[in-house]
Amino acid sequence: MKVKSRILSLFLAFFIIFSFIPISFAENVGDINEYKIDIKLNHNEKILNGKETLVFKNNYNRELKEIVFHLYPDSYNDIKTMPALSFLGIEGEVKLAKEELGDIHIEKVLVNKKNIKYTQDKEVLKISLDKPLKQGEKLDISMDFTLKIPFGRNRLGFYEDVYSLTNWYPMLSIYDEKTGKWDENPYHPVGESNYSDVANYNVHLTVPKDMVVAPTGSIIDEKIEGLNKTLNIKAENVRDFVFMMSPKYKVLTKEIDGVKLYNYYLPGDKKQNSAQILLDEAGKAVSFLNKKIGKYAYDELRIAETGLLGGAMEYPQIVQMGFYQPIDGYEEEYIPSILEMVVHEVIHQWWYVGVGNNEYKEPFLDESLTVFTTAYYFENEYGKYNNRAVNMKIRRSIYESEIPALNSSVDDFKDFDSYVHTIYTKGPQFFEDLRKRVGEEKFTKILQNYYKKFLFKNATIVDLLNTIEEVAGKGIRKTMEVAVSKPNYFPQNIQLTQEEDRAMEVENKKKYLSKKEKENGLVVGSLILRCLNGEEIVFVKPNNLSQIDAKLMDYFIENMSEELQQIYGLNIKVVEENRLTEKDKLKNLIVFGYPKKSSIMNKIGPKLPINPNSDEIVINNIKIKNENISGMFIAENPYNKKKLSLIIFLDESNTQDDSFMFNYNPLYNDGIQFILNVNGKKNVQIKGMYK
Ligand SMILES: [Zn+2]
Known part of the structure; x- marks a missing residue:
């Protein structure tokens, strides 16, 4: 949508200004480079034969003597240079099998239809021009290439009937006018290295006719010829062109704010369900960003399931996911990581795809x-x-650690962990720090301005700082400049306070227990829920236990109290049984002891769903002889039906096992109504619901 309206307004501008000059619109639409790529897949050999033509215009302020292209597939030549998303499973000296190696070979290069000298080395293709190309001049570069697709679970590869074609073709590099050098960085094994200008792509792709293709851009046309089909795909204003494909893909679609969303998924248990949940969440994210940051720059966005291991990857108009896992029935307060992942990659459509940057030099900026x-x-x-959310993901992990400056480049990090810690844990704190300093309104204004100003361009950290200054002033800019450029960034000002931390624990536990109650009715955890909602709990402590049991009880009380206090800031009142007042009895109670010796259990036993003093215990129509039984259960408090009682009764003839402390702690077995332990030889435990 945005792309189309942009071209239209450009057209109008040109029409008004240049309508008297007899040159065609197409040649003057702008400085954008045009790729034309024709490729054919050899499915058996996993080889892609291609011809790439690029109409290149020198938009730089200098003459160019050579033109440089990235040949990222060559990073798959060797395990040392292979950009694995995760290093899972790669330990020690590992040699890749022949089919796991990837490679791109340039067959020939023509410039303005004439053969020309070139070199292919270190993931870079260098074309030496016969005569320098002046500013504003154009030339036609065309090349034939052969891509060997590696077998494997990385960004580029073939795995379980899915092709992932990312960083796969000769891609024009970027020339730095300041240094007078082309960017020749290879794809670094750590992090990402994407850095390119937006271009238009016109691709003809020939594949077996049953292949389902998920590309950047739009499929304009599909022609079947024999066993193959040829797709014509067009993409405008994108900084890369990638595609995933599989004969097994099924597709779900959805439309959000005029953007068509697709999810390509593989057959399998609950996969469609997962695909739908992921698609819905992606849609929510698109809608959120449209409102909060600025409208999505394209009218189609695809998500594709692939064999990718260790995460997911962002590309223009397409997200490369790993295999989908079943995720139905998750709790909203415990969002599974795959949902966070799809949202993350959708957000990259704004940061990296929309506003580009040099991911090699400044990974902080987009990541x-x-x-x-x-x-x-x-x-x-x-x-x-x-x-x-921010509190849990960002503010909770603020501590001092030795890290390089946030503005480090990927090759500055000593290892993968240091990169992840700096860029994924520390870097995001910068933005929360900024939000805290400037307030919500200015903060969103900064992001909106940054997006608007640098959409379809490449931004730098300095550009971000300038935008901060424009909205929030010089002082903030200076502070944030220090934050991003000094090592060991540690924004203590946004650390979660103890109160906030507790409030978060309380809130989450409440949500969790309310859900348990809603599903099951009264449960052991209901007692804790009452406590979290401000009601009092009285622990009725007997004084007639054996020495060992008394000691265990003290541990039990100490454990439970400590946890309630430290995590939730809550207290329970402990009262000796013979000092219990009539007022205490009306509260939520934990009654502890030997049934025969507990005056309270004796009194309220007959009114409880399980009477610990009866000769036999009946649960779900099963009768158990009340001998050597210990256990716990939750019930209404017979003294006050508005309150609860948790009865924990011990077997006087057997010393309790240490583990009963954990079993009977209402903070743990919270989703059930009772536990019974039949002690003695059998040692059987039953637990569940008594009604
Ligand atoms: Zn990312």
Whole structure:
């Protein structure tokens, strides 16, 4: 949508200004480069034969003597340079099998239809021009290439009937006018290295006719010839062109604010369900960003399930996911990581795809901002106590650690962990720090301006700082400049306070227990829920236990009290049985002891769903002889039906096992109504619901 209206307004401008000059619109539409790529897949050999033509215009302020293309597939030549998303499973000296190696070979290069000298080395193709190309001049570069697609679970590869074609073709590099050098960085094994200008693509792809293709851009046309089909795909104003494909793909679609969303998924248990949940969440994220940051720049966005291991990846108009897992029935307050992942990649459509940057030099710019915006999305959509929201994901992990400056480049990090810690954990704190300093309104203004100003362009950290200054002033800019450029960034000012931390725990536990109650009725956890809602709990402590049991009881009380106090800031009142007042009896009670010796159990036993003093215990029509039985159960408090009682009764003839402390602690077995332990030789435990 945005792309189309942009071209239209450009057209109008040109029409008015240049209508008297007899040159065609197409040649003057702008400085954008045009790729034409014709490729054919050899499905058996996993080889792609291609011809790429690029109409290149020198938009730089210098003459160019050579033109440089990235040949990222060559990073798959060797395990040392292979950009694996995760290092799972790669330990020690590993040699890749021949089919796991990837490779691109340039067959020939023509410039303006003439053969020309070129070199292919270190993931770079260098074309030496016969005569320098002046500013504003154009030339036609065309090349034939052969791509060997590696077998494997990385960004580029073939795995379980899915092709992932990312970083796969000769891609024009970017020339730095300041240094007078082309960017020749290879794809770094750590992090990402994408850095390119937006271009238009016109691709003809020939594949077996049953292949379902998920590309950047739009499929304009599909022609079947024999066993093959040829697709014509067009993409405008994109900084890369990628596609995933599989003969097994099924597709779900959805439309959000005029953007068509697709999810390509593989057959399998509950996969369609997962695909639908992921698609819906992606749709919510698109809608959120449209409102909060600025409208999505394209009219189609695809998500595709692939064999990718260790995460997911963002590309223009397409998200590369790993295999989908069943995710139905998740709790909203515990969003599963795959949902966070899809939102993260959708947000990259704004940061990296929309506003580009040099991911090799300044990974902070798109990656840290995307991590922050993801948490920001969950805060807005699911509340500040959500497990994926800012409080939990960003403010909770603020501690001192030795890290390089946030503005480090990928090759500055000593290892993968240091990169992840700096860019994914520390970097996002910068944006929360900024939000705290400037307030919500100015903060969103900064993001909106940054998006608007640098959409379809490549931004730098300096551009971000300038935008901060424009909205929030010089002082803030200076502070944030220090934050991003000094090592060991540690924004103590946004650390979660103890009160906030507790409030979050309380809120989440409440949500969790309310859900248990809603599903099951009264449960052991209901007692804790009452406590979290401000009601008092009285622990009735007997004084007639054996020495060992008394000691265990003290541990039990200590454990439970400590946990309630430290995590939730709550207290329970402990009262000796013989000092219990009539007023105490009306509260929520935990009654503890030997049934025969407990005056309270004796009194209220007959009114309870399980009478610990009867000769036999009947549960779900099963009768159990009341011998050597210990256990616990929840019930209304017979003294006051508005309150609850948790009865924990011990077997006087047997010393209790240590583990009863954990079993009977209402903070743990919270979703059930009772536990009974038949002690002695059999040692059987039954637990569940008594009604
Ligand atoms: Zn990312």
